[in-house]
Amino acid sequence: MPSKSFGFFTDKNYEGAWRFKPAAGFGMPLKALKKSVELFRKSGQFIASVRLTVVLLFVLIPVAILGSVIPQGREYAEYAEKFGFKWAGLFYQFHLNTVFLSPWFLMLVVLLGANILSCLIVSLMKTKRTFGFILVHLSLVLLIAGGLVSATMRIKGDLTLNEGQTASSFEHNGKTIPLGFELRLKDFELQHYENDLEKLVIAMPGGKKPFEFRFRKDLWTAIPGTDYQFQVERFVPDFRFDMASRTAFSASNEPNNPAILVHIKGKSEDYTEWVFSNFSDFHMTKERPIGLKYVWAQNVPKAFISHVEILENGSVVKELAIEVNHPLRYKGFSVYQASYDSIEGKWSGLAVVKDPGTGIIFTSIIMIMLGLTLNIYFHPSRRKKRKFEDGEKESQ
């Protein structure tokens, strides 16, 4: 039967420690003091109860859901447009636009941490607990502590570097933070999956080999060996045509019917034509004999790599590459590949982070995993039970 009186303060052995016995003759002030001690005892009892854990989880679950449903960290105007001024005002008043950074959310989390820690202490005083049990609950307290350290002490800044440019500091909340070294972008490399590039294929009349172009919007490109040139003027991911207004539009952002509007100019020709990637053959007619074929691809980059140099006192001390999943770590800072120049591949966006909470979080992750593994998969009572069952089977 599970214990209902889990709280430490209900236990007779410890109750005395929380009872205050007043000396005779002090009268009313002592009564008030006694009352406040009683209140303190009761709140202590409440904080160290599993009931509070359950209540807090029941509160935190809808709060977290609320924080995922209401877009976080947006401008007032965006909320007003989406939800109306009344709701936008309410969101700001109750910090619902930044739920996870709000004082009341942090208070709930701190209360949960205090609750877990006091439950653990009380539980250890009352009964013998496994090492795994202690590890799991301690790790949760550490996890909350690490989260709070990150929330208050994490610094992050963005660096946008052109090739050859150097940075020695970054901005965080309006302050300039020195790196303690210089970071130079030597070269930025944008790799693509070769077989997966978006292209326009143009077949000139006369049966010559078609030309393949990797195109960029609104850029005139000459077709070699001819007097023709072309430019792509529009891209529509899900092409639809409105007959009433005779205009093309996109039904969604999904690439269900990708199409491009190609403008062709020649000696006497000057026309635009929609080319559809779902139509696998060349688009051509008698009047417009230039064949056009559009091969749509998601244009997913394979990798974007910043080749950087670290300089100290003017000389290079390290050369390395920063890419997604491979940050640079140097002198307490971590530098991440965050964005890039998708058009010309000349600049790189890097994020510089220093977070003292990360180490605490990772320690708590190791602790929780070790604790759960020990407590659930290798729990002594379960192993004993299994041994007992095996023994029973053998004796049968």
Place this chain on the structure above:
Amino acid sequence: MTEAHFLSAAFVFYLVSLIPHALVFFKKAAPRMERLSRGLVALGLLAHTVALVIRWKVTGHAPMTNMYESLVFFSWAFVAAYLLADFSLKISRLGFFILVGNLALLMYAFSHDATVKPLMPALQSNWLVLHVVTCFFSYAAFAVSFVASLAYLLPIPKKYFSHEQLNQVIYKSILFGFPLLTLGVASGAVWANEAWGQYWSWDPKETWALVTWMIYALYLHLRLMKGWSEKKLAWVALTGFLFVIFTYVGVNYLLSGLHSYAR
């Protein structure tokens, strides 16, 4: 032979296994039928495994990077979790319902685009396998607990299921899945820190995974510390899996965030 051939073979094995599973459900003592149903499911799982290996080889990465691949993998994990649960808890009577659920899962997978797509840079990481495998194995264990809690709560005559046994299946499946979900969420946090420089961004997927984790933590505490009744706990387990489904599928379509590639 291609991935599609093996996946179709797996589907057929699972489908055919419904017959002996139905017989096992209605007839109490049928060891031969139980063996046959297990054998068919094991053959299906073997074909399913080969299909996954082929896709891994063709794509050059673990087949867990979009909705189609993850659904096929989830289905594989669900069957594996069922066989494991059947081995330790003898739940072949639940097999019929689990297999029906699994066939629905595979059909849902087949409705998605199966073309091989290039892997975006953020997904090119060794953390991918650990993160996805642990998450989906936990989902699979919770799916078993969901089927058991449904069987517990539906007015099925007691001669088919003992409530005591169903309660054990619910509890042990959750107990098995909980550390895996923890590892799944934790490995995701470590990976996010490597890729984006932030271990937790309160992205909708992260938030809902945490909510799911809290619900199962709540289940364990309500069972072990507060002594809730079996029926109430079955409701908590059922709710927990509804949150799993929303975390897995709902978030991708209804809430935008860092996991948008999972569609």
